[in-house]
Amino acid sequence: MTDARTPAIELIGIDKRFGAVHANKDVNLTIGRGSIHGIIGENGAGKSTLMSILFGFYSADKGEIRVKGETVKIRSSSDAIAHGIGMVHQHFMLVDTFTVLENVVLGAEGGSLIGPALAKARESLKHLAEEYEMDVDPDAIVGELPVGLQQRVEILKALFKGAETLILDEPTGVLTPDEADHLFRILGQLRDQGKTVILITHKLREIMAITDRVTVMRRGEVVANFETAKTNVGELAEAMVGRRVLLHVEKRPSQPGEVVLDVRHVTWKDRKGIARVDDVSFTVRKGEIVGIAGVSGNGQSELLDVISGITRPTSGEVFFEGKNIGMMGDPQYLRREGLAHVPEDRQHRGLITSFDAAESAILGWHFEESLGKGFRLDRDAVVQRCTREMADFDVRPGNPLLKSAKFSGGNQQKIILAREIERDPDLLIVGQPTRGVDIGAIEFIHKRLIALRDEGKAILLVSVELDEIRSLSDRIIVMFAGKVMGEREPGTNERELGLLMAGVTAKDAA
């Protein structure tokens, strides 16, 4: 009953919520057989959730999955594999100490003796390697292979299990440009052999280079479908970032004073030696908000960690009020000196969800003498401070004894902002101040930030919401792949900023 026109995969009305987060809203997606289909969107747009549903990691609250026209139920990854769906994860699911062959067989051992399965796998591995030009030594230890080859093993593993449709989640994040090119050639061959490839990415260039069709997701919804040949980088960037209703924030022009934060040539390399922050320099002055725009994962988080003293930079200097603080690595000292920090990840860093609100509301400031002399922590003082801040920031419910986890995202964020702003800092570093926060709270938070600026404080704002950056910032810095792509005025149009965020400079786009 299936003919060649039947799509490989159809997702119909997929809906998924995680608590208050609506990760997928009524998503419809059709993926043609023998094509490379790109899914693009910012982090948190719902791409990975959608693919996890397709691969059986999550089950959708609503909706239907059809494989080759037939409705199927996918409850686990083995169901997905049985329906010919394979997935290559961003973080490889390989056993480092096993050989390539053993990894490929993993999950398809077939019987209590491993010998026959290995022999069979060796044979088909050879076959696959020839067919798709994917040469890998079957006896090599996976942990000793370079990342590019490890990824190839992942692909071979999926093909060995009979995958007709291959999902790749941000496959080039860990690859060098050369390796990425090779991967694209392999994907091209897979398509030519009639396989279907789904490519999840937030890199526009990859989409343009390799896909046949592209779906753009934003905030859990599919916002656009394009034929790659008939679109361009600009259009995609716009769809991805979105022309959202600009939240208007009343503000006067800034009156910047002296330099408070001076970041000079800061580089931070991760354990693998990859520069996550790459030679970044900028300044923040009194009475201005400097916004750092960028798709998340482009070094903003690491930059914030360096400035707030959580990590030490690999090289470069950070001056705060004239003092070189770069190599100190002491967040408490910096807080004493007037550097407050609202972290990007509110749930995992900003507060401790198992603590009551009062205790979360002193996180990082618990050393203060006003909370108890010497080693003591005065419970009454802690609760009083929280009560005061809750009233001031209109936190609901205004109960300092309630567990932090019980507050909504917006109210949790208000607790954190209150904690940091009420310390009267000279510099406030804010990461994603309104992520997962309701509209009312967003407005409130924006007003408080502007008010703080008007008091003559310096603010460094990092957000993946371009609207937020544009409406709050007095200057905008765009980061991509750890580097500063450029500095722009807040009036700069979205398209230009979107292109910068996607790593495309004006020269490239022309």
Next chain:
Amino acid sequence: MSAKGELPGWVDVGLIPLLNLFVALLISGVVVLIIGENPLEAMWIMLKGAVGSIKGWGYLLYYATNFIFTGLAVAVAFHAGLFNIGGEGQAYIAGLGATIAGLSLEFLPWPIVIPIAVLASALFGAFWGFVPGYLQARRGSHIVITTIMFNFIASSLMVYLINYWFRPVGNMAVESREISGAYIMSFREMARVFFDYRMPSTPLNPTFFFALFIAWAVWYLLWRTKLGYEIRAVGANTDAAVYAGIRPQRIIMITMAISGGIAGLLAVNEVLGAQHRLVLEYVQGAGFVGIAVALMGRSHPVGIVLAALLFGLLYQGGTELSFAKPEINRDMIVVIQGLVILFMGALEQTFRPWLSALFFKVED
């Protein structure tokens, strides 16, 4: 209305432990039945043996004193996210501190020697906890593995030391001579010396009240000091702690030292208060019982005191039972205690899903 998946407090700290205890006793009853005894009678003997007489109560509280110390030790570490299995070894090594201080300072009056010996117990225990803490913090060696290993090291080391250093020449028993300088009198001895009153013979001594004080001190440390805040922050969410400028490595080492020090106070009860000498293997598993006590007491000092009393009851009742019923020998008692520990500790969560399903059904 409570959020889905979260049981109200009374179920969590009351019903579940009691249910676990009940099941443990039920299975123990089956075991007793298999060896041909009446389980109800056995339970009655246990209960009567533990709480039916002054002597029973004395032993119950004396055992509970040990369990309060070791339970608190496990709980403090647990609040920093560390699983200290080494209470046994820490308490054992602490006996060395108590003995060295007690024997070498005999010439001083007791009000001076006893505090020094208590401090020495804590310091020796703290050292034995600090080293695994250091290895975890600086070398990444897992605390569970190292603390277990340190139990073995402590055991062998103490056999050697007691045999070759402390055992008086010509003495057959593997133990030190009497520690007369830091001699904590039992309540029975006090009654006789000061009031000329004859009490039944029990080793219960003032260390019991010291243990209650330490329970309060642990509560104060964890919930009323900045260090306690940092300990709990590291245990609850290391990332958030790092953001707050807390150094988890430092907290791990400090916490393990505190934990070991508290475990070490068991030596005060045993070496200074009951045995009055350093005896081979004197800890007798109290360090491991502490794990069950801490789990059952939900790592809260009040819960730990209550759980320690329950285990004290089981110990004393079990001893009485093995006297009364020769068929139920000492080993059988260990099996019963083991079952209680199994259900209270390892299988602590067994009934939770079932109970919460039931609970929310009723609520709907």
